[in-house]
Amino acid sequence: MSPRHGSEATEETQRSPDASMTLLTEVYRRPLDPGYADAAARRAAGSEPRRTRRSTAGLVALAIALGLGATAATVALRQPTSSVQEARDLLESQIEQRSTEADAIQADITTMTEEIATLQEEVLGDEAQPVRDQIEADAVQAGVMPVTGPGLRLVLTDAPSDDPDVVDQSLRVQDVDLQVVVNGLWAAGAEAIAVNGQRISAMTAIRSAGDAVLVDLVALSSPYTVEAVGDAVHMQTELARASAGQHLATLRTTYGIGVQLSSQSKLELPGTGLVTMYSARVPESTAAPVPSPGAVEDAPDEDGMAGSAGPTGKDDT
Template sequence: MPQQPPGRSSTVGEARPDASMSLLTNVMEHSLDDGYAEAADRAEREGSSGLPRSLRAKLWLAVGLALTAVVVTVSAVQARVDAPVVAKERAELVDRVEEGTREADELEKRNESLRTKVSKMQHDALRRHGGEKGTLVALLAGATRVEGPGIKLTVDDAADSTSGGTEGPRDDGFADQGRIRDRDMQRIVNGLWAAGAEAVAINGHRLTALSAIRAAGDAILVNNKPLGPPYTVLAVGDGAKLDDEFRKSAGGKYLQVLKNEYGVRYGVTAQDELRLPASSGLSVRTAEPVRAGKGSTS
């Protein structure tokens, strides 16, 4: 029987080279203890607090609801405390507004009274110091009411003021061609003056040499007063002759074009008796002192 060589083991098979380092191998292959690994897995499943996730969500919800209830309660209490103060301030503000409105109304009444007084003094001065031409001056200045025959001219927008034409004398970029504008009224009034009218009024507002017809949006301003359609124009003069002369004037022809091309409505009738008010905005641009015992020579 052959003998084993010295230093050889009698076990079957060869041993691992690192058999003598089993402890180090175990440490390398299992660096984390099984107990620690199990604890980490459980913490990940249940959360760091050790509570189930559903329970933690309920706790956070309860905390949020509690904080919301506290905020709402504090706000309600604060609003209830501040309510009397706010109501008092509002009442004081309302009182101040009402007081200011009353003062403004009183000042407006006083202003109107003074304006009427000044206007009356101006009218009286024109009649008293106008000399031989006092009546004519008062008439031309609109200082007195006028009565007499004349014509009544009624002008209104087209029935469908947006259906007018797009060409012609009013084609200036405005879509609404069937609406009476300030320059239309200017041409009409100038036509009446040219036809021989002695006095003219629009919707009760007397026109003078200083009157202005302007526009403010869709409204027409006469003596700075906004007017709306229909426009009633009264002109004192020789009724039948004034009617005929106006129709032949540039203003009458222009008005006929507005009717034919844009549907503007108008009517002219002769009147036996018209009453025009005095101008409410009489202005004296220049004045000279009157010598004692003498009237004006101009």
């Protein structure tokens, strides 16, 4: 054995078997810090100065002051600042005021609608029953009057997500899905349609705003209940044959969106009340000029297309 190996063997025989565990061994053997041990020994020997009432009272007062300061700081951090609180109170008061005004206006609309119906009954009388029937039919198509009758109920529900904190738009019912469904029901013969209680008319817009779907500026959320009054069997058959049925099947199988279709013996759809009448006309500046008698049209150009004079007097090419 070489001298180097012999010295290493001697060191190994002299080394404590638990030398690698020195720290843990010291912790087990002397769990108390030396400073604390000395203080405890002095206190046991009586050489440690005794705590007076003044020092004890000072410690208690300091602890109370620290506790009050921590509590005040916590309350101050949790409470909003005065300016933020004032802005919040102002917004809340404005929302309540606008909501009250909207409810009052809606009540006036309902009252006026009933008065208009009463006046129509008085003016028409019993001799103009065909006119009354036509008015009622037009009111139903316009969505003004409530409708009751059998039909279909279609409920669309967002697909469940594995991670609720991650928003996957493909798993949610979107505005285009409701548009396809509503148009498909119209094509299938629906007489009246409502989405979550919002009546669909010729002037209704279905759009999205963030995570919500807007129907006539009313925010809706899942589940979306689409109700259509009409022949339930005929509408269900035509809906399955059309592209809307294929779209619903794709939503169910590909994206996991809930699709529940059922026939209903009685559906009650609300009316929209009075509607705003619109008219349109072509502005005179954009109206096509009427050629005078005997006028000669422009001859075709080299490409075989006739040129026309634009607003600048140059030929549009």
